[in-house]
Amino acid sequence: MSLIKQCFENLQKSGKKALIPYITAGDPSPEYTVTMMNALVDAGADVIEIGMPFSDPMADGPVIQLACERALAAGTSVKKVLDIIAEFRQGNATTPIVLMGYLNPIEFYGYQKFADAAKQAGVDGVLLVDLTPEEATDVVECFRQNEIDLIYLLSPTTTLERAKKICDLASGYVYYVSVKGVTGSSELDVDSVKQHVDTLRTVTSLPIGVGFGIRDAKTAAAVSRCSDGVIVGSVLVNCIAENKDQQKEYIADALGAILTPMRSEMDA
Numbered sequence: 001m002s003l004i005k006q007c008f009e010n011l012q013k014s015g016k017k018a019l020i021p022y023i024t025a026g027d028p029s030p031e032y033t034v035t036m037m038n039a040l041v042d043a044g045a046d047v048i049e050i051g052m053p054f055s056d057p058m059a060d061g062p063v064i065q066l067a068c069e070r071a072l073a074a075g076t077s078v079k080k081v082l083d084i085i086a087e088f089r090q091g092n093a094t095t096p097i098v099l100m101g102y103l104n105p106i107e108f109y110g111y112q113k114f115a116d117a118a119k120q121a122g123v124d125g126v127l128l129v130d131l132t133p134e135e136a137t138d139v140v141e142c143f144r145q146n147e148i149d150l151i152y153l154l155s156p157t158t159t160l161e162r163a164k165k166i167c168d169l170a171s172g173y174v175y176y177v178s179v180k181g182v183t184g185s186s187e188l189d190v191d192s193v194k195q196h197v198d199t200l201r202t203v204t205s206l207p208i209g210v211g212f213g214i215r216d217a218k219t220a221a222a223v224s225r226c227s228d229g230v231i232v233g234s235v236l237v238n239c240i241a242e243n244k245d246q247q248k249e250y251i252a253d254a255l256g257a258i259l260t261p262m263r264s265e266m267d268a
Contacts (some may be wrong), residue, residue, distance in 0.1 A: 003096040003124045004149050004172040007046055008207040008228060018173075018229030019044050019220070019263055020209055021236055022100065023255075024051035024067040025084050026076025028244040032251065033084045036240075039252035041095050044263030049127070049231065052081050052101030057129075063234045066241060078109050082121040089122035098125035098151060098172070111142045119146035125172045127151040133162075133169050140169060153177055156196055160203060167204035173229060174206050179213045188213035194226035221265035232262065 001009075011018055021040045025033050037048055053071035057064060085097055099118065106114050106128065118126065126148055131139060136150070143150050149172030154163050156177070167174055178193045197208050210223045211231030220230045236255055243251045 002147060002149055002172060003094065004047065004098070007096050008173065011046060012228075017224040017227065017266055018046040018207070018209065019259070019266060020047045020049055020098075020211075020229050020231045021045050021255075021259055022049040022051060022211075022231060022233035023236055023240065024053055024064060024071050025081040026053055026071030026074050027067040027237070027240055028070050029074045029248075030071075030076050030080050030084060032248040034088045035248045035252050036255055037088050038091070039256045040259060041092060043256040043259035045095065045259065047096045047098060047229070049098045049100045049233070050081065050085065052078060052099055052105060054102045054105055056104075057102060061234065063238050063241065067237045070241075070244065078105050078114070079117075082117050082123070085118075085123055086121040093122075096124040096172075097122060098127055098149075099123055100127040101129070103128050103130050111139050115142040115146045115148060119148060123148060125149035125151050127153070127175060129153060133165050136169055149173075151175055154200060156192070160199065163200055164203040167200075167206060170204075170206060172206070173209050174200070174204060175231065176200065176208050176210045176227070177212050178210050178223070188219050188223070190219070190222045190226070193223060197226050217261040217265040220262040221268065224266040230262070230266065232259070 023036055040048055053068040053076050057068050140150055151172050152166045152170045152174055154174055154176050178188055193210055200208055207228035209229030209231050210227040214220050214230055214232050215235045223230050239254050240251055243254055
C-alpha cells in the first residue's frame with residue numbers, strides 16, 4: 001500500500017481530513033526547503049506537495065510564478081529537487097510527498113529515469129499539470145512500475161465523462177481545482193465546491209483534495225467538511241516571499257503559524 005493511500009485510510013478511520021500544504025522547492029534557496037518541510041509536518045501537515053520550479057508555470061498565478069523564478073535563480077534543478085526529498089526522508093519516512101510540476105522538465109530528464117530517481121529519493125506521488133490522459137499511457141507505466149501515484153487535476157469545467165476517464169488513470173487522490181483561473185485567484189464558493197465534489201464521488205472512490213482559494217483557517221475548515229483533503233499553496237508561498245531575506249528558521253516558524261490554525265479548525 002502506498003504511503004498516500006495509507007495516509008488517507010488512517011485519516012478516515014480517525015474522522016479527520018488531510019491537510020496538504022504546497023511550497024516550491026528551492027524557494028528562496030534549496031538549503032531552506034527541508035527545514036520548511038519539517039515545520040509543515042510539525043504544524044499538522046498530512047501530505048506535502050512540493051513544486052518543481054519551471055520557467056513557464058501556466059496554471060499558477062503571480063505568487064507561485066515568482067517563487068519558481070526565485071528557486072531557478074538559486075540553482076534549483078530537477079536533480080536538486082530530488083536531493084531535497086532524499087534529505088527530508090533521512091528524518092521522515094512516513095509523510096507522503098507529492099511532486100507537482102510540468103511535463104517539460106520531466107520529459108527532458110527522461111520519464112523512466114525520473115520515475116526511477118523519484119522512487120529512490122522517496123517520492124510517493126507526482127502531479128504533472130499539463131499531462132493529459134490522452135498523452136499519459138507511457139508516462140503512467142513508468143510511475144506504476146515504481147509504485148508512485150499519478151495524481152490529476154479536475155476543474156469546475158471538467159465534464160463528468162472526462163472526469164471518469166481521468167479518475168480511472170489516477171491513484172492516491174485527485175486534486176479538484178475549486179475556482180476557475182490560476183492559483184491565488186478568485187473567492188471561494190464552498191457551496192459550489194460541495195456540489196462538484198459530490199458529483200465527482202459518483203465516478204470515483206479515490207479521495208478528493210480541494211485546492212486553489214484556501215487562504216485561512218475558516219476556509220480550510222469549510223472545505224474540509226465536503227472533501228477528503230485541503231490543499232493550501234499561495235498563502236504559504238506568499239509568506240515565504242515576504243520573508244525571503246530572513247533566516248530559514250524564521251520562515252519555518254511563519255509557515256507553521258499559518259498552518260497550525262488550519263489544522264485546529266479542521267479538527268474542531
